[in-house]
Amino acid sequence: MADEPQETLHEAKLVRWATSGNAGTEPIPAATVIPIRDRHGSLEVLMLRRNSKIAFGGMWVFPGGRVDPGDTDPAHPGDDFAAARRAAVREAQEEAGLEISSDALLPLSHWTPPAITPRRYLTWFFLAPAPAGEVVIDGGEIHEHMWMSTAQAFARRDAGEIEIAPPTFVTLHRLSAWQSVTETLDAVRDLVPERFETHIAIEDGGPTALWHGDAGWSASDADAAGARHRLRMHKSGWSYERTA
Numbered sequence: 001m002a003d004e005p006q007e008t009l010h011e012a013k014l015v016r017w018a019t020s021g022n023a024g025t026e027p028i029p030a031a032t033v034i035p036i037r038d039r040h041g042s043l044e045v046l047m048l049r050r051n052s053k054i055a056f057g058g059m060w061v062f063p064g065g066r067v068d069p070g071d072t073d074p075a076h077p078g079d080d081f082a083a084a085r086r087a088a089v090r091e092a093q094e095e096a097g098l099e100i101s102s103d104a105l106l107p108l109s110h111w112t113p114p115a116i117t118p119r120r121y122l123t124w125f126f127l128a129p130a131p132a133g134e135v136v137i138d139g140g141e142i143h144e145h146m147w148m149s150t151a152q153a154f155a156r157r158d159a160g161e162i163e164i165a166p167p168t169f170v171t172l173h174r175l176s177a178w179q180s181v182t183e184t185l186d187a188v189r190d191l192v193p194e195r196f197e198t199h200i201a202i203e204d205g206g207p208t209a210l211w212h213g214d215a216g217w218s219a220s221d222a223d224a225a226g227a228r229h230r231l232r233m234h235k236s237g238w239s240y241e242r243t244a
Helices: 006-019 080-096 150-158 166-175 181-189
Strands: 028-039 042-050 064-066 106-112 121-129 142-149 194-197 199-203 206-210 229-234 237-242
Touching: 028 080, 028 166, 028 181, 042 080, 042 150, 042 166, 042 181, 064 080, 080 121, 080 142, 106 166, 106 181, 121 166, 121 181, 142 150, 150 166, 150 237, 166 229, 166 237
Parallel strands: 028 121, 106 194
Antiparallel strands: 028 042, 028 064, 042 142, 106 121, 199 206, 206 229, 229 237
């Protein structure tokens, strides 16, 4: 197993989650922030490589983590969205040394993993312009960082140089529609945050993640005829398909 490509290991993990038949753990609220900047005429995102010994180990992710008790306002204990915003700000500082204002965060999406996933993080994804200052990582939870255009991220993933999770892949795909920070923020500011509840289907080529709008979503049936909203994570390559 030690010599298997990271992509193969990740695919095998997805298959085990989808076919285990075990109930997942209690969902854990979490938040992620996607810092973006303009560089060389294109949009770049900050990505971090997580320690291989922790959750999502070895993967390249955006700064983020679970919502801690201290992120909740005692005066508004039921405001999970506000707690997620505070968690995103805190994680950006802890993992990347970036001081991002809560007011700068724009909600982009919310992700719910399959019910049978062993560790379930219910995660808000926020977008924010990168503040001035250098990225500083701790070398503990985070081992590397890199600013990448979406095209660079996809090219490195396809070459087997980095490993990313499905929500990250779909988010990068979405960001690829915009060319600058201003264009991205203007577009997202007018959008209703999209909610993704992931269902997994197993096809001959590998696992496929299904989301709302896909004809096979409710039954986790990749063969169902009709509209498509899915990510095929097959050994032959990953491909995101969404019916307009």
